[in-house]
Amino acid sequence: MAKNALGExxxxxxxxxxxxxxxxKAEVLDGLDVSVIAERIASRHKDSTTLGVVNSEEVVxxxxxxxxxKAPHPIEVIHKAGFRPAAAEIDANYSIxxxxxxxxxxxxxxxxxxxxSRLDKLRKMLEYRSNVTGLLASIDGxxxxxxxxxxxxxxxxxxxxxxxxxxxxxxxxxxxxDAKVVFVNGSFGSSKDAFDRAGTLxxxxxxxxxxxxxxxxxxxxxxxxxxxxxKQRKEVKDDFAIAFISDLQVGSKLFLEKNFSxxxxxxxxxxxxxxxxxxxxxxxxxxxxxxxxxxxxPNQDLDLAIPDAYMQYKVFFNLISAIPxxxxxxxxxxxxxxxxxxxxxxxxxxxxxxxxxxxNVHMLPNPSYITLHGxxxxxxxGTSLDSVISAIPRMSYSNPEKAMIELLxxxxxxxxxxxxxxxxxxNDNMVIEKIPDILHMGHxxxxxxxxxxxxxxxxxxxxxxKTEYQTILGHMPTPCVVPIYDTKSxxxxxIDFGAAP
Ligand SMILES: [Fe+2]
Numbered sequence: 001m002a003k004n005a006l007g008e009x010x011x012x013x014x015x016x017x018x019x020x021x022x023x024x025k026a027e028v029l030d031g032l033d034v035s036v037i038a039e040r041i042a043s044r045h046k047d048s049t050t051l052g053v054v055n056s057e058e059v060v061x062x063x064x065x066x067x068x069x070k071a072p073h074p075i076e077v078i079h080k081a082g083f084r085p086a087a088a089e090i091d092a093n094y095s096i097x098x099x100x101x102x103x104x105x106x107x108x109x110x111x112x113x114x115x116x117s118r119l120d121k122l123r124k125m126l127e128y129r130s131n132v133t134g135l136l137a138s139i140d141g142x143x144x145x146x147x148x149x150x151x152x153x154x155x156x157x158x159x160x161x162x163x164x165x166x167x168x169x170x171x172x173x174x175x176x177x178d179a180k181v182v183f184v185n186g187s188f189g190s191s192k193d194a195f196d197r198a199g200t201l202x203x204x205x206x207x208x209x210x211x212x213x214x215x216x217x218x219x220x221x222x223x224x225x226x227x228x229x230x231k232q233r234k235e236v237k238d239d240f241a242i243a244f245i246s247d248l249q250v251g252s253k254l255f256l257e258k259n260f261s262x263x264x265x266x267x268x269x270x271x272x273x274x275x276x277x278x279x280x281x282x283x284x285x286x287x288x289x290x291x292x293x294x295x296x297x298p299n300q301d302l303d304l305a306i307p308d309a310y311m312q313y314k315v316f317f318n319l320i321s322a323i324p325x326x327x328x329x330x331x332x333x334x335x336x337x338x339x340x341x342x343x344x345x346x347x348x349x350x351x352x353x354x355x356x357x358x359x360n361v362h363m364l365p366n367p368s369y370i371t372l373h374g375x376x377x378x379x380x381x382g383t384s385l386d387s388v389i390s391a392i393p394r395m396s397y398s399n400p401e402k403a404m405i406e407l408l409x410x411x412x413x414x415x416x417x418x419x420x421x422x423x424x425x426x427n428d429n430m431v432i433e434k435i436p437d438i439l440h441m442g443h444x445x446x447x448x449x450x451x452x453x454x455x456x457x458x459x460x461x462x463x464x465x466k467t468e469y470q471t472i473l474g475h476m477p478t479p480c481v482v483p484i485y486d487t488k489s490x491x492x493x494x495i496d497f498g499a500a501p
Contacts, residue, residue: 083269231454246287246442288334382441387419
């Protein structure tokens with residue numbers, strides 16, 4: 001292979017009247033693009049009128065030069081002299097409360113305990129709901145009742161089918177047994193609202209159903225999700241702002257680095273746009289896919305400007321090192337990051353962080369609970385949004401906040417098992433146990449803002465231009481739009497860094 005590379009180089013250079021000295025060893029060219037090396041040699045010798053000779057030393061220095069070109073270069077960040085950020089005067093107040101990331105051997109026992117944990121956690125939430133009355137302790141309790149008796153049961157939805165008569169039949173299961181539940185289309189049995197909502201059921205979620213026993217069926221009258229009770233607004237004493245970003249996809253040819261630099265310049269007070277808000281930003285939350293990674297999808301190398309994951313992270317850390325140090329930055333990984341793909345994902349490790357060191361930058365797992373001055377924030381990359389959008393009618397990539405609200409109702413970040421890879425650990429850590437004040441996700445490259453029962457829902461879009469794949473699917477990404485939450489006004493402002501400031 002290497003010998004051929006030497007021959008190839010010699011052939012390319014002989015056209016340009018350049019010879020290779022005998023000291024150049026074939027191994028030096030191992031794994032390198034010979035055409036690029038030939039071009040660089042030719043350009044060094046372009047002014048020579050005589051026959052040129054290139055020796056090993058020169059080739060090695062050209063290879064080093066190529067490596068240096070790939071290395072991250074400092075970005076241009078504009079600072080304004082008179083910028084007096086209010087956030088620099090506020091003490092940081094944050095805490096992280098994540099469950100430990102558990103491993104799993106993936107055997108049958110692991111799956112059983114994983115789903116049991118899901119059922120137990122969500123059962124506790126459903127038992128607290130005021131409209132869940134007369135709940136049987138277990139599904140097999142049905143057997144002791146006769147036809148016509150009204151009961152409430154609770155379980156995991158294992159299958160959903162549309163029947164020939166236009167009804168919806170779901171099988172729900174717990175540790176003891178399963179039951180066929182029918183949601184009737186029409187005035188008999190089920191309420192219209194219950195029937196319509198049954199059309200949005202997904203597999204592996206947990207519900208409580210009230211209905212009448214009819215032979216081996218339960219004719220559903222109504223059903224409920226664990227859901228989120230209405231939350232009162234929290235009073236926050238400190239006046240500051242949180243900027244949400246995600247899906248930078250550094251390393252992709254379509255990473256919009258110049259726009260990202262203008263966001264960082266904005267944080268440094270370098271633009272005239274809303275300088276007061278810029279100065280209030282105390283926290284930046286990065287919702288995963290910080291790099292594009294390598295080998296994430298077939299032929300990805302064709303889309304990469306930086307075909308080396310370590311170098312991609314170097315560029316990422318170089319970029320965020322230009323964020324003022326009074327701002328705390330929380331980084332979780334996503335499905336493109338070079339950590340374990342199965343969720344919950346561990347934080348970016350030392351091998352990816354390299355020699356980057358900054359006390360204001362915190363690597364966290366995906367998902368993570370972060371409390372900022374009393375504001376509970378749940379940040380999750382959002383990989384499960386793909387399966388939720390495809391499974392639930394009327395969900396779309398245009399309104400990711402709607403799919404995020406569906407997850408809140410189900411109190412689960414990734415209800416559909418197999419939709420994305422999840423570790424079947426003893427504890428189902430994707431259950432939304434603590435209701436956040438803000439639920440943040442990314443992944444779908446489309447911004448979205450919403451509010452559900454007082455929980456603010458935010459999707460922070462992307463910094464990658466529209467890909468060919470998104471064009472085929474008809475997706476309309478919203479790159480470079482940053483949602484910023486302001487504690488004083490209790491609202492979001494979005495700033496578009498896509499256009500020139
Ligand atoms: Fe993603």
